[in-house]
Amino acid sequence: MGRDGRGTGELTYRPARPDELGACVGIWRVSINDYIVPLGQHEIPTDSNQVTRLFTHLQSTDAERFVVATTPDAAGERVVAFTAAVERERLWYLSMLFVLPELQGLGVGRELLARVLPTDGGMARSTATDSAQPISNALYATYGIVPRMPLLNLVGLPERPDAFGSLPSGITPVGFDRIAGGPAGTSMPGGGGHDGLIRLIEGLDREIVGLAHPQDHRFLRTEGRHGWLYCGPDGSPLAYGYAGESGRLGPIASRDPDLLVPILGHLTSAVIPRGASAIWVGGE
Numbered sequence: 001m002g003r004d005g006r007g008t009g010e011l012t013y014r015p016a017r018p019d020e021l022g023a024c025v026g027i028w029r030v031s032i033n034d035y036i037v038p039l040g041q042h043e044i045p046t047d048s049n050q051v052t053r054l055f056t057h058l059q060s061t062d063a064e065r066f067v068v069a070t071t072p073d074a075a076g077e078r079v080v081a082f083t084a085a086v087e088r089e090r091l092w093y094l095s096m097l098f099v100l101p102e103l104q105g106l107g108v109g110r111e112l113l114a115r116v117l118p119t120d121g122g123m124a125r126s127t128a129t130d131s132a133q134p135i136s137n138a139l140y141a142t143y144g145i146v147p148r149m150p151l152l153n154l155v156g157l158p159e160r161p162d163a164f165g166s167l168p169s170g171i172t173p174v175g176f177d178r179i180a181g182g183p184a185g186t187s188m189p190g191g192g193g194h195d196g197l198i199r200l201i202e203g204l205d206r207e208i209v210g211l212a213h214p215q216d217h218r219f220l221r222t223e224g225r226h227g228w229l230y231c232g233p234d235g236s237p238l239a240y241g242y243a244g245e246s247g248r249l250g251p252i253a254s255r256d257p258d259l260l261v262p263i264l265g266h267l268t269s270a271v272i273p274r275g276a277s278a279i280w281v282g283g284e
Contacts, residue, residue, distance in 0.1 A: 010071060010072060011069050011070070011071060011080075011108065011111075012069070012070045012071075012077070013067060013068070013069050013111060013112065013115055014067065014068065014070070015063055015064055015066060015067055015068075016059060016063075016066045016067065016068045016079075016082060018056070018059065020068055020079050021052060021055045021056060021059065022048075022052065023068075023078075023079040024055055024068065024079060024082045024096075024098075025048045025051050025052055025055060026048075027079065027080070027081065027082060027098050027099070027100055028051065028096065028098050029044045029046075029048065029051075030100065030101065031098040031099065031100065031101060032044050032098075034101040035132060035133065036132075039132060050223075050246075053223065055084070055096075057216075057219045058084045058086060058095055058096070059084070061086060061215050061216075062084070062085065062086045062087060065083075065084065065085040065086065065087070065116045066082070066083075066084045066085075067082065067083050067084075067112055067115050067116055068081065068082045069081040069082070069099075069108055069111070069112060080099070080100045080103055080108070081098065081099035081100060081103065081108045081109065081112060082096065082097075082098060082112070083096060083097040083098075083109075083112040083113060083115075083116055084096040084097075084116075085116040085117075087118065087123070088211050088212075088213040088216075089211040089212065089213075090122065090123055090124055090210075090211060091123070091124050091126060091211055092117070092118040092123045092124065092125050092126065093126050093127060094113070094116075094125075094126070094127035094140070094145070095127075097109055097112060097113060097136070099112075105135075109136070109139060110139060113139065113140075113143070117143060125143060125144060125145050126145065127140060127145055128151055129147075131147075149282050149283060150282070150283040151280050151281070151282055151283070152280070152281045152282075152283055153278065153279075153280055154278065154279050154280075154281055155247075155276050155277070155278045156276050156277065157273075157276055157277060158265075158268055158277070161265060161268060161269060163265075164261055164262055164264055164265025164266075164268070165261060165262050165265060166262060166265070167230070167259075167262045167263070167265075167266055168259070168262065170232060170233035171230055171231070171232065171238070171259065171262075172230070172231050173228040173229070173230055173231075173266055173270070174228060174229045174230075174231055175226065175227070175228055176197055176221065176226070176227035176228065176229070177226075179193075179196065179197045179200070179229065180193060180194045180196075180197045198214050198217070198218075200229060200237050201214065201217050201229075201240060202214055203237070204237055204239070204240055204253055204255070205253065207255065208253045208254065208255060209253060220242055220251075223244065224244050224245065224246070225242040225243065225244040225248065226242065226243055226244065226270070226271055227240060227241065227242045228240065228241055228242075228266070228267075228270070230254070230259065230263060238254060238255050238256060238259065239252070239253060239254035239255060239256070239259050239260075239263055240252070240253055241253075241263045241264075241266070241267050242267070243267040243268070243270060243271040243277075244271060244273075245271060245272070245273055245274055246273065246274065247273035247274065247275055247276050247277045247278050248277075248278055248279075249264065249267055249268070249277055249278065249279040250279050250280065252264065252267070264279070
């Protein structure tokens, strides 16, 4: 039985349809509020446009890994749980796994996860999870997905922007729009135009991150995030970073770790957020 004594009934598992993404957003919100409100945190805002766009992106790139669980109802089917995972070359990442509170503890989440796990044993499995969810973390651990690094969500406005320091002499930020809007074959390594920009970012990602994910960079640009390449004295790209008016900072990737803080300083000043700035920072 679930937490309210209900059983799962007749559950069907299948890839989500585009018209079901709204129901998935509702499950996401209800499920998160179910565990954060008792911890004294505020409810998730009701404006779901940004999450809906994210879900649309996940389904557009990995439709077979965006799976829902449904039960019969008077209208036909009701979505009661869902999961979404993506594969980027040798990396598998669990983006979402949510079950309505009344059906938790019945194995629905485990079944959904089993249906989207990679079949390639050489694929790295990963996710970002909340330490306040020990049951979910235990489930992930049974598949070898265990905590390795804390992630800190930093939110606010810098009171001492000079503390970031300036970009070193010879390091020049070049806006993505300038590169994408320029003609192919310009002096930028990889050429100009949209395709040239993608090649530049892919090169940095392969060197720094170990894999390329151009589809996610395209999504970030449609979300209104402004991007910059940080180029050395010879014009070669050394790093990239994003900032948006929503306050979201990142992702940021740099060949030189010493550039990360000055890049963050540039991003916080280059785009003025409507409210506070926010960034996820990996700890040790």
